[in-house]
Amino acid sequence: MAKHWWKALAVLLLLYTIIAGFLVKVPAIENNQQSTRNLFFHVPMWVCMYTLFTISVANSILYLTKYDLKKDILASCAANVGVLFGLMGFVTGSLWATYTWGSTLTNDPKQIATAVALLIYLAYLVLRMSFTDIDKRARVSAIYNIFAFALLIPLTYIIPRMVDSLHPGSASSPGFKSKDTDGTLMMVFYPAFIGWTLLSVWIYTLLARYKRLELKNIFK
């Protein structure tokens, strides 16, 4: 039981996020009005995606040092769940953009960066499908994972912060924090962060366990 406390924490935090997220009094921020509540759902997806992609690349590096197939399974599961959260972040963001920016798809650098990150990991998953030999698949996809991650994922994280963006919190637009005079937003926002991240890691461990059961006869 001691090992599972963080799962309970995730459930509690997410319950709090959903209940408080819809009930709390949000400050009026420009044309956002009630859509500000999306902050508790959209922003954590982004963090979950990067967390999982980082887990994925860390496992790829571990695979190349020890050639342990379990690490490869972990890397692919993390990439899968990361893509799922990236997609959810993209959809919630696009929905938000439809009502505040006036267009579903904009030229916003953060939106483009997310699309690029998603495409890279979809390519990683497609690359994995093209091999029949498990060892070769593990090795080559680990190399691609490290190459793509080192080259771009940090960049998709840094560039949108440097250039002008429609997103709050970039070069020219202030973040939501300065408008949140009562601190009600941040009261839900930080627990939401932790809750969603824990949930994403939970899904990832479940998927990894399922995969390991599926390949039971390989891992003796």
Add this chain to the structure above:
Amino acid sequence: MAALHQTLTLVKKDLVLELRQKYAFYGILLYIISTVFVINMMMGKPEEQIWNAQFWVVQLFVSVNAIAKSFMQESRGRLLYFYSVVHPRYFIAAKLLYNMLLMAIMSIIALVSCIVFLGNPIINVWYFVGVVMLGGISLSLLFTMLAAIAAQANQNAALMAIMGFPIMMPLLMMLANIARSAFVPVYQPGLLNMFLLLIGMDVLIIGLAMILFPFLWKD
């Protein structure tokens, strides 16, 4: 010293092969000219912004095609032979060098044929040539590594496009942005930063290729 010698010998081997066959060179030449000619037939002489976009798309496809060949022409037996005589790091260094050279030449050819068929909206020619060389080299470095990965997946050319396009999208956007200064005499803020970012990316690709390629070759 031995490292440099081995690398240069491998580059020379690729060059000699190319000079004897001339297959890649003329193949790509024909590819560039027919692509640019098709664009010319479809839209005549485009405006500068479209010209810029067309040019970089042509560059992209030329580099995919030119560099995909670099690992395909090596037979399995020959790769095994190289594996036994040189360190994989020198092998990839040689490939990177050779492809850089190839892409530099191809970039110039693409530029000339674009100017001939699509008109010349460039004001600052030398600046644009510089950007084109930098872009050609960046693309060649990136695709060399991806070609090496794709070569492991049964020489799947489609796979190279799938892996390559997401990675090179930001690179190409950056290049097209930098190149804009060659068409209109405006001041672009952050130009130097973008150059530094591009060069940094090139250095990173070389570093990663040197570290990761030896793992790729353990077959």
